[in-house]
Amino acid sequence: MKVAIFTPTFLPKCSGAEIFHHNLALRLQDRGHEPIVLIPRSLKRRLDSSPLAPPYETVGFPSHQWSLFKRWPAAAFGLSRWTLGRLQSRHRFDVWHSVVLSPAGMCFADWQSRTGVPGLVRAVGDDVPGNPALLPAFARKALCKAQCIVSLSEGMTRALAGLNIREDRIVEISNAVDLQRFEGCFDREAFLRRHGINGPVCLCVARNHPQKDLPTLFQAFREFLRDPSRRATLVVAGRGIPDYPVDADLKSHVRLLENAASSPLEFPPAELVAWYRAADLFVLTSQLEGFSTALVEAMAAGLPVAGTDVPGIRERVQNGVNGLLRPAGDTAGISATIARLLANPEERRAFGKASQQLARQYSWEQTVNAYESTYKKLQLTANRQSA
Numbered sequence: 570m571k572v573a574i575f576t577p578t579f580l581p582k583c584s585g586a587e588i589f590h591h592n593l594a595l596r597l598q599d600r601g602h603e604p605i606v607l608i609p610r611s612l613k614r615r616l617d618s619s620p621l622a623p624p625y626e627t628v629g630f631p632s633h634q635w636s637l638f639k640r641w642p643a644a645a646f647g648l649s650r651w652t653l654g655r656l657q658s659r660h661r662f663d664v665w666h667s668v669v670l671s672p673a674g675m676c677f678a679d680w681q682s683r684t685g686v687p688g689l690v691r692a693v694g695d696d697v698p699g700n701p702a703l704l705p706a707f708a709r710k711a712l713c714k715a716q717c718i719v720s721l722s723e724g725m726t727r728a729l730a731g732l733n734i735r736e737d738r739i740v741e742i743s744n745a746v747d748l749q750r751f752e753g754c755f756d757r758e759a760f761l762r763r764h765g766i767n768g769p770v771c772l773c774v775a776r777n778h779p780q781k782d783l784p785t786l787f788q789a790f791r792e793f794l795r796d797p798s799r800r801a802t803l804v805v806a807g808r809g810i811p812d813y814p815v816d817a818d819l820k821s822h823v824r825l826l827e828n829a830a831s832s833p834l835e836f837p838p839a840e841l842v843a844w845y846r847a848a849d850l851f852v853l854t855s856q857l858e859g860f861s862t863a864l865v866e867a868m869a870a871g872l873p874v875a876g877t878d879v880p881g882i883r884e885r886v887q888n889g890v891n892g893l894l895r896p897a898g899d900t901a902g903i904s905a906t907i908a909r910l911l912a913n914p915e916e917r918r919a920f921g922k923a924s925q926q927l928a929r930q931y932s933w934e935q936t937v938n939a940y941e942s943t944y945k946k947l948q949l950t951a952n953r954q955s956a
Contacts, residue, residue: 694859
């Protein structure tokens with residue numbers, strides 16, 4: 570199949586959606602398909618001049634019409650239809666995979682409703698509003714026309730249903746993790762000595778964004794350290810994290826790392842994989858998650874989880890099985906959870922083993938199988954409708 574991955578965001582930016590679709594394109598190519606990633610021309614120029622040039626084809630398209638949606642949505646939809654039509658005429662894709670509900674997803678859904686071209690819209694998490702009114706009416710109307718919308722979790726499915734999207738058009742396909750990267754020999758003690766750490770490590774992988782609620786994370790860790798008998802190092806890795814302001818009393822107990830590729834096209838970077846494997850537990854204090862790939866990576870590394878009881882986390886962390894959940898913003902509860910897990914190595918090992926077992930359902934093989942199956946169903950439906 571010739572697959573168009575139509576996305577407003579891609580490499581060299583390296584957060585969840587970009588990394589996922591890079592890996593999806595690689596694996597589709599490995600299976601004999603021809604993925605072509607369609608990205609805004611400005612992003613294409615940045616990618617071509619970066620060391621992250623991928624082995625599959627990328628094509629730039631004009632995205633200036635998206636700025637018109639604020640004032641002239643009808644004109645913006647018209648220009649978008651023209652752009653997508655030209656891309657389809659030039660490349661003759663068998664199926665489209667559109668990324669992010671708005672603007673790319675709504676533009677594709679609008680064009681698809683007029684052309685019948687097979688394809689799906691994949692939500693990424695942050696783009697699914699808890700309040701449907703946060704999406705403009707024209708965006709909601711267009712998305713309801715989509716043949717298929719991919720959700721990453723049960724919570725996201727409920728939110729999409731709140732946009733009046735038909736349930737029979739929503740398909741749940743989770744993110745994936747390369748489980749093999751967390752296996753094999755690893756000298757944990759040597760790694761920690763190299764970084765000057767002697768003692769337990771609490772790891773959080775999250776970008777500097779309000780949704781991740783980093784103030785709760787740091788306050789919980791501060792409360793944990795108030796007991797002089799406790800010691801640990803909090804390692805936080807993610808985009809923009811080194812710029813996060815940490816109070817002076819915490820600085821000696823905290824490491825802030827940028828989650829960037831250590832070599833071209835290696836995601837997560839080898840250094841971050843090593844931190845996962847060196848840590849004693851994983852902490853995630855988000856107020857909401859669509860699908861946290863970092864959480865599943867931590868589970869694949871065999872880490873118990875101290876997390877918040879919110880959509881996107883509770884679907885993957887079974888309270889009392891592979892981790893402990895507390896309400897969002899509950900600094901005292903999260904602090905107590907960190908203390909409990911660090912003080913109980915047997916419970917940590919049991920939770921970590923359960924995490925590894927649960928992570929197996931998020932293999933890349935299963936995820937790519939699901940997308941291949943969905944693409945084929947969409948093609949068959951389009952063929953029947955055109956016959």
